[in-house]
Amino acid sequence: MFKKDFPYFQNSQIIYLDNGATTQKPKSVIDSQVEYYEKYCSNTHRSNFGHANKATQEFENTRVILKDFINASSKEEIIFTKGVTESINFIASSFAANFKTVIISSLEHHSNIVPWHMQGRSLGNGLEVVNCNDNLDFDMKHFEQLLKANPHSFVSVTHISNAFGKIHDIEAITKLAHSYGAVVLIDGAQSLAHMKVDMQYFDCDFFAISGHKTFAPTGVGAIYVKEKHLKELKPYQTGGATIHEVDFNSSTLLDSPYKFEAGTQNIAGVIGFGKALEYIDKIGYENIEAIENSVYTYLNEQLSTLPDIIFYNDISDSIGSRSFNFKGIVHDDIGILVDKMKIALRVGHHCAQPIMKKLGVKGTIRVSTAFYNNFKDVDALIVALKKALDMLKD
Incomplete structure (x- = not known):
């Protein structure tokens, strides 16, 4: 709905899910x-x-x-x-x-x-x-x-x-x-x-x-x-x-x-x-929060269907970023593969190494949303993650 206001989305086919790093800019x-x-x-x-x-x-x-x-x-x-x-x-x-x-x-x-x-x-x-x-x-x-x-x-x-x-x-x-x-x-x-x-x-x-x-x-x-x-x-x-x-x-x-x-x-x-x-x-924060909460909840539901996924917190008091790993899979490999499928997300320690060390991991896969993201973006992500998992488990 709001992507029309952002030239990046008119000039790119990328599914942009790295908003925690930087957001796109409206015209x-x-x-x-x-x-x-x-x-x-x-x-x-x-x-x-x-x-x-x-x-x-x-x-x-x-x-x-x-x-x-x-x-x-x-x-x-x-x-x-x-x-x-x-x-x-x-x-x-x-x-x-x-x-x-x-x-x-x-x-x-x-x-x-x-x-x-x-x-x-x-x-x-x-x-x-x-x-x-x-x-x-x-x-x-x-x-x-x-x-x-x-x-x-x-x-x-x-x-x-x-x-x-x-x-x-x-x-x-x-x-x-x-x-x-x-x-x-x-x-x-x-x-x-x-x-x-x-x-x-x-x-x-x-x-x-x-x-x-x-x-x-x-x-x-x-x-x-x-x-x-x-x-x-x-x-x-x-x-x-x-x-x-x-x-x-x-x-x-x-x-x-x-x-x-x-x-x-x-x-x-x-x-x-x-x-x-x-x-x-x-746009108004009432609309922004309603959209984001809906997409964020849907994202969590769809990620939860993937095999061997590891979360580190629930979403009861969270917004924007969702971090996870897959058992036996290196997060960097996921990042490389989904990039080939036009999905932009972040893998690594996210400039938060101390908490990663506390959790016993080197990093995570992070999907971070904004109000211009939608269910279609999440669906494309899930398709890409499934393909990546299939390739890495072969």
């Missing part, structure tokens, strides 16, 4: 890039001629759109970055470095693990990891034990696991963390593509946002920073566009968000991000 987003470069390509927040003013206006309009989209209190709480990886590194180095303890979950992407290692942290030495059970559920009892032992910690947790689609109860996690004086960052890389998020409801201190996983261009994202933290947050980098006054003895910076956005930004990308959010708003 309105692509057109906004072309329009910027062809009709008013100028830098922002500097010159005051007509096209420069338009570029600045369109760029800042995305900030307002995103502020309303996630129900932030003010546009000053929205800081543009390259994406979630930069957002987490920014907060890790500029805010969280001096916290004695950082607490993360067992399902984190490497982008929410490696930055803490770069600070010299290791398990039990400034870094704690919340256990998960056999269904990959977040262990709230263990979390509270860690908070009791390490009050005033920095908690950094993914909202939706990119590897398994598992949804963490962010409201409950944040509420408990705050009761022990902790500060909370949420990795929302997978969030906006699938569900409405609300900063007032979540009440987290930081929320990292990806553009390219939300039908927007690559190389753009944002970090939401609760207003009370803006004054104590230090710039990740400085230079052009961040400055109020400079001489050779000292510099003074602009207020948020501008002091955090050094240099020329990904202007076209940010403008495209705004168009992507408008596109999502036009």
Whole structure:
């Protein structure tokens, strides 16, 4: 139904099921890039001629759109970055470095693990990891034990696991963390593509946002920073566009968000991000969630009919990604074969090696859906998987 809005599907026969890695872009987003470069390509927040003013206006309009989209209190709480990886590194180095303890979950992407290692942290030495059970559920009892032992910690947790689609109860996690004086960052890389998020409801201190996983261009994202933290947050980098006054003895910076956005930004990308959010708003999350839940349930039902399939969690509180293996089959081989049948999915550790090691596997086969996927896509996948299994078992 919605594939007509996406040029990729008009130009390709591929069944695209790798949305956890990146999503396709609607024509309105692509057109906004072309329009910027062809009709008013100028830098922002500097010159005051007509096209420069338009570029600045369109760029800042995305900030307002995103502020309303996630129900932030003010546009000053929205800081543009390259994406979630930069957002987490920014907060890790500029805010969280001096916290004695950082607490993360067992399902984190490497982008929410490696930055803490770069600070010299290791398990039990400034870094704690919340256990998960056999269904990959977040262990709230263990979390509270860690908070009791390490009050005033920095908690950094993914909202939706990119590897398994598992949804963490962010409201409950944040509420408990705050009761022990902790500060909370949420990795929302997978969030906006699938569900409405609300900063007032979540009440987290930081929320990292990806553009390219939300039908927007690559190389753009944002970090939401609760207003009370803006004054104590230090710039990740400085230079052009961040400055109020400079001489050779000292510099003074602009207020948020501008002091955090050094240099020329990904202007076209940010403008495209705004168009992507408008596109999502036009469709509506009520429709998106209904479609996705239907396709995701159908996907699980059809996968369950395949012989010797191994799942690692149920789908009761999951969305987007479904990971699995087949007994006695190397996941890489499946990926190679289904690619020949025009099925795009991902095999490997999905930048989540620690949980793979805990599960005793090197990786999984991951199918990740978006609202433009449908039952026909699932049927084509199942046909391809059956053919691949037949070939590998011969």
